[in-house]
Amino acid sequence: MSGAGAWHECTLAELARGVRDGAYTSVALTEYLLARVDALDPVLNSFVTVDAERALAAARAADARRGTAAAGPLNGVPIAHKDIFCTDGLRTTCGSRMLADFVPPYDAAAVERLAAAGCVTLGKTNMDEFAMGSSNETSWFGPVKNPWDTSRVPGGSSGGSAAAVAARLVPAATGTDTGGSIRQPAALTGTTGLKPTYGRVSRWGMIAFASSLDQAGTLTRTAEDAALMLAAMAGLDPRDSTSVDAPVPDYVAALAYADVRGLRLGVPGAFFDQHLDAGIGRLAREAIAVLESGGAKIVEVELPNLHLAIPVYYVVAPAEASSNLSRFDGVRFGHRAAGAKDLLDLYERSRSEGFGDEVKRRIMTGTYVLSAGYFDAYYLKAQQVRALIARDFERAFEQADLIVGPTAPTPAFALGAKTDDPVTMYLNDIYTVGAPLAGLPAISVPCGLHEDLPAGLQLIGPHFSEDRLLAAAHWFQQRTDWHRQAPALAAEAG
Amino acid sequence: MAWETVIGLEIHAQLATRSKIFSGSSTAYGAAPNTQASLIDLGYPGVLPVLNREAVRMAVMFGLATGCTIAQVSVFARKNYFYPDLPKGYQISQYELPIVHGGSVQIDLPDGSRKTVRITRAHLEEDAGKSLHDAVDGMSGIDLNRAGTPLLEIVSEPDLRSPEEAAAYMRRIHQLVRYLGISDGNMQEGSFRCDANVSVRPRGETKLGTRAELKNLNSFRFIERAIRHEVDRQIELIEDGGRVVQETRLYDADADATRPMRSKEEANDYRYFPDPDLLPVHVDAALIDDARAALPELPDARRARFMESWGLSDYDAGVLTSARELADYFERVAGADGVAPKAAANWVMGELTAALNRDGLAIAASRVDAAALAGLLRRIEDGTISGKIAKDVFEGMWAGEGDADAIIEARGLRQISDTGALEAEIDAVLEANPSQVADYRSGKTKLIGFFVGQVMKRTGGKANPGEVNRILKSRLDRQG
Numbered sequence: 001m002s003g004a005g006a007w008h009e010c011t012l013a014e015l016a017r018g019v020r021d022g023a024y025t026s027v028a029l030t031e032y033l034l035a036r037v038d039a040l041d042p043v044l045n046s047f048v049t050v051d052a053e054r055a056l057a058a059a060r061a062a063d064a065r066r067g068t069a070a071a072g073p074l075n076g077v078p079i080a081h082k083d084i085f086c087t088d089g090l091r092t093t094c095g096s097r098m099l100a101d102f103v104p105p106y107d108a109a110a111v112e113r114l115a116a117a118g119c120v121t122l123g124k125t126n127m128d129e130f131a132m133g134s135s136n137e138t139s140w141f142g143p144v145k146n147p148w149d150t151s152r153v154p155g156g157s158s159g160g161s162a163a164a165v166a167a168r169l170v171p172a173a174t175g176t177d178t179g180g181s182i183r184q185p186a187a188l189t190g191t192t193g194l195k196p197t198y199g200r201v202s203r204w205g206m207i208a209f210a211s212s213l214d215q216a217g218t219l220t221r222t223a224e225d226a227a228l229m230l231a232a233m234a235g236l237d238p239r240d241s242t243s244v245d246a247p248v249p250d251y252v253a254a255l256a257y258a259d260v261r262g263l264r265l266g267v268p269g270a271f272f273d274q275h276l277d278a279g280i281g282r283l284a285r286e287a288i289a290v291l292e293s294g295g296a297k298i299v300e301v302e303l304p305n306l307h308l309a310i311p312v313y314y315v316v317a318p319a320e321a322s323s324n325l326s327r328f329d330g331v332r333f334g335h336r337a338a339g340a341k342d343l344l345d346l347y348e349r350s351r352s353e354g355f356g357d358e359v360k361r362r363i364m365t366g367t368y369v370l371s372a373g374y375f376d377a378y379y380l381k382a383q384q385v386r387a388l389i390a391r392d393f394e395r396a397f398e399q400a401d402l403i404v405g406p407t408a409p410t411p412a413f414a415l416g417a418k419t420d421d422p423v424t425m426y427l428n429d430i431y432t433v434g435a436p437l438a439g440l441p442a443i444s445v446p447c448g449l450h451e452d453l454p455a456g457l458q459l460i461g462p463h464f465s466e467d468r469l470l471a472a473a474h475w476f477q478q479r480t481d482w483h484r485q486a487p488a489l490a491a492e493a494g
Numbered sequence: 495m496a497w498e499t500v501i502g503l504e505i506h507a508q509l510a511t512r513s514k515i516f517s518g519s520s521t522a523y524g525a526a527p528n529t530q531a532s533l534i535d536l537g538y539p540g541v542l543p544v545l546n547r548e549a550v551r552m553a554v555m556f557g558l559a560t561g562c563t564i565a566q567v568s569v570f571a572r573k574n575y576f577y578p579d580l581p582k583g584y585q586i587s588q589y590e591l592p593i594v595h596g597g598s599v600q601i602d603l604p605d606g607s608r609k610t611v612r613i614t615r616a617h618l619e620e621d622a623g624k625s626l627h628d629a630v631d632g633m634s635g636i637d638l639n640r641a642g643t644p645l646l647e648i649v650s651e652p653d654l655r656s657p658e659e660a661a662a663y664m665r666r667i668h669q670l671v672r673y674l675g676i677s678d679g680n681m682q683e684g685s686f687r688c689d690a691n692v693s694v695r696p697r698g699e700t701k702l703g704t705r706a707e708l709k710n711l712n713s714f715r716f717i718e719r720a721i722r723h724e725v726d727r728q729i730e731l732i733e734d735g736g737r738v739v740q741e742t743r744l745y746d747a748d749a750d751a752t753r754p755m756r757s758k759e760e761a762n763d764y765r766y767f768p769d770p771d772l773l774p775v776h777v778d779a780a781l782i783d784d785a786r787a788a789l790p791e792l793p794d795a796r797r798a799r800f801m802e803s804w805g806l807s808d809y810d811a812g813v814l815t816s817a818r819e820l821a822d823y824f825e826r827v828a829g830a831d832g833v834a835p836k837a838a839a840n841w842v843m844g845e846l847t848a849a850l851n852r853d854g855l856a857i858a859a860s861r862v863d864a865a866a867l868a869g870l871l872r873r874i875e876d877g878t879i880s881g882k883i884a885k886d887v888f889e890g891m892w893a894g895e896g897d898a899d900a901i902i903e904a905r906g907l908r909q910i911s912d913t914g915a916l917e918a919e920i921d922a923v924l925e926a927n928p929s930q931v932a933d934y935r936s937g938k939t940k941l942i943g944f945f946v947g948q949v950m951k952r953t954g955g956k957a958n959p960g961e962v963n964r965i966l967k968s969r970l971d972r973q974g
Contacts, residue, residue, distance in 0.1 A: 086540045099539065106533060108540060205540040212770035240542050241772050320770055323572050326583020327537040331636070334539075347576055370574070370765035379767060 026076025108205025180432025187456025266400025322366025
């Protein structure tokens with residue numbers, strides 16, 4: 001591997017430039033990163049499927065495109081996709097036994113668009129089963145380890161993507177965020193996690209968990225890389241009725257003018273509550289002080305209903321999930337139990353075997369809250385409170401340009417620490433569930449290490465303010481180097 | 495005790511869109527199993543529905559034609575249940591907010607009076623696939639070609655009081671959706687089917703009795719028979735001291751009986767909730783204007799106009815406007831130059847309908863098109879052929895021998911109206927039948943028919959009967 005520099009330390013932007021300028025080939029880069037995956041992933045378990053053959057074929061094609069009009073802005077750069085995005089001809093498991101052998105016949109919109117931008121797909125990253133989890137421990141393919149401390153979780157559900165980016169196996173990976181599934185693992189792994197506005201990126205081909213909340217986004221090391229990824233992914237898709245026909249700003253260009261002077265930052269008291277770990281809280285306040293030192297103004301905002309976000313989320317999301325997961329019945333695709341006696345037996349056994357405990361828990365919760373006699377008290381009430389939470393944010397954005405606070409209440413916790421206590425696990429999403437309930441974009445950026453574990457600062461913006469979010473995050477990253485800190489493990493593969 | 499029957503119908507009309515309601519797959523009937531099922535129809539992981547706007551426009555047309563309120567905002571919901579022919583484990587339908595509601599239609603009763611039947615609502619939904627229990631040996635097969643086909647479910651109030659009224663209402667809706675061009679109404683292919691909610695109560699009672707839902711009534715004949723059976727069953731049950739239980743019953747046409755399909759204990763809790771994959775449907779003024787502009791003349795208006803402008807009886811106008819294609823056909827014939835509207839009505843209802851029925855053809859597949867029939871009637875009107883000869887010419891046309899003029903020419907059927915020629919034939923007849931001539935002249939004037947018949951015989955039916963009559967009379971009377 002002559003000439004191979006410390007490519008894993010390069011950002012997506014740098015690698016795209018390197019391939020474009022001919023400093024190295026996509027094939028060499030792809031081989032280099034595949035070797036890192038081989039060396040480090042047996043410990044991390046961040047990938048479910050690595051497809052070296054397809055990746056190298058795509059890399060060769062990218063090298064052939066170099067210098068032509070067909071070369072997209074990310075030509076030849078390897079990335080990974082969360083295993084929730086359908087990939088044509090490449091197994092897509094959603095972290096579930098139910099789909100352990102499922103090979104989709106089509107590409108998700110996000111996969112299609114990133115391929116069109118020139119990206120090489122290295123493989124599919126591990127995740128909580130059907131994106132249900134905050135620790136990546138519910139995957140049928142085993143838990144993902146946090147590269148900062150392999151006895152700890154990387155967060156979830158996009159834990160595989162976060163760990164792979166944190167360990168410098170890939171410069172960027174896609175993720176999905178329903179209640180915090182991009183931002184919380186980003187915070188726990190010291191990576192940059194962007195959840196765009198609901199409707200900004202097409203959901204076509206993204207296996208649904210909770211349709212009114214699910215949004216595709218990115219895990220990268222920098223805000224600049226998130227801008228590059230989003231630029232490729234965003235935009236109207238007629239195949240997704242909830243995709244929005246709003247202009248896509250030049251996210252990358254917007255970074256050049258990044259400034260926080262005069263930016264009104266709302267700091268809600270609700271984000272600094274009794275659940276917040278003191279060390280994480282201190283790092284978040286220090287990060288806010290950095291923004292303030294750049295001229296940002298701190299304003300008081302209130303989100304009076306945010307304390308209801310977790311209960312609302314755990315009614316709405318399971319309700320939608322219980323219906324979305326009905327298609328996994330063992331009839332047309334996915335796991336089918338052997339030797340079923342009759343139709344009902346086929347359903348029951350296929351689903352009993354195919355789904356894990358957390359998925360079953362949510363299907364049961366969701367079925368319950370939609371049932372006759374309970375619908376009004378749970379689902380309807382939750383939707384009403386959801387509207388109140390959205391209105392709280394709307395009002396807050398009359399005072400503030402962005403809302404800021406910690407991403408997750410604690411640093412990465414130990415594997416197994418919360419698996420027996422779902423409610424404690426759910427509370428790890430306490431600061432992240434608000435944004436998806438209101439459909440808002442949000443980003444988590446690394447803001448320090450507490451006892452050698454990363455902490456994340458969350459910025460939430462009004463609908464379609466990704467350019468503002470990215471600019472503020474980029475400005476912060478120009479003045480701090482937390483995002484450049486790598487776990488010791490990342491240096492091991494050499 | 496005197497019993498009153500109370501019936502409400504739920505009619506499923508398949509909308510005549512080219513593609514499915516949430517995918518681009520074709521809705522054409524009869525393709526090989528699963529060849530018209532896309533990933534969306536199969537409910538693959540990650541796929542999403544996109545609403546077919548044409549289905550919305552058609553539903554709005556129905557709403558306008560029945561005086562319904564068109565909802566500015568309607569919502570698709572998920573109806574959750576497991577069934578092998580339901581790929582997603584839920585059906586996308588409309589529940590709390592249907593696209594149209596609160597209209598009515600009029601039906602004709604056997605005694606000649608009319609009755610208003612209220613329409614509660616009509617909503618859009620997707621059809622399920624089909625389970626095939628005999629296609630695969632030892633297993634059940636599933637054909638998802640039909641999955642995702644757009645349906646308009648039309649729900650009536652319980653305003654119907656007899657099996658006949660129910661059938662009349664079903665016919666009325668069938669007529670209407672076909673007029674509107676929003677459904678082909680093909681019952682053999684399942685494009686138009688009906689469930690009936692049936693209950694009985696003592697006459698005079700205002701509270702509704704417990705109802706049974708009869709499923710799968712896919713012909714006008716079956717609906718009457720099925721309801722009649724169900725009414726008898728319920729009355730008998732109650733009179734024997736039993737109680738009607740609320741249940742779904744299936745009509746078995748072969749056994750000519752209804753039997754329970756599933757009881758309430760097994761009833762599904764469908765867990766309806768708004769489908770988060772679809773936005774609320776907004777119907778704006780432009781779409782309503784568009785649908786209104788596309789509305790054809792509706793059956794009642796057309797019937798009245800047929801009476802007024804074509805001088806038809808109420809009955810004839812009713813028959814000729816019963817289906818839009820028939821009315822269109824009639825108007826093309828009646829409106830042609832040199833055709834008498836009444837003759838057109840008689841021919842369309844008589845010879846044409848008989849021929850169509852004989853060959854089992856729909857009017858659209860008629861072997862004699864409207865222009866050709868007009869060509870034939872024109873030749874009756876202008877005296878080229880008689881009405882009797884015309885029937886033979888029509889049969890020739892039906893058999894594909896050409897148009898009326900060609901057949902008349904080829905077979906030499908042109909009517910003889912030339913006075914000289916007719917006089918010669920008549921003189922020959924009179925000469926050959928002196929005794930009948932004498933009888934006639936002595937007062938047996940009914941013999942005129944005999945002489946006409948003889949002339950017709952000699953001319954092979956081609957003599958102009960009016961002319962023959964006139965000349966015969968003048969000959970016989972003059973020499974008297």
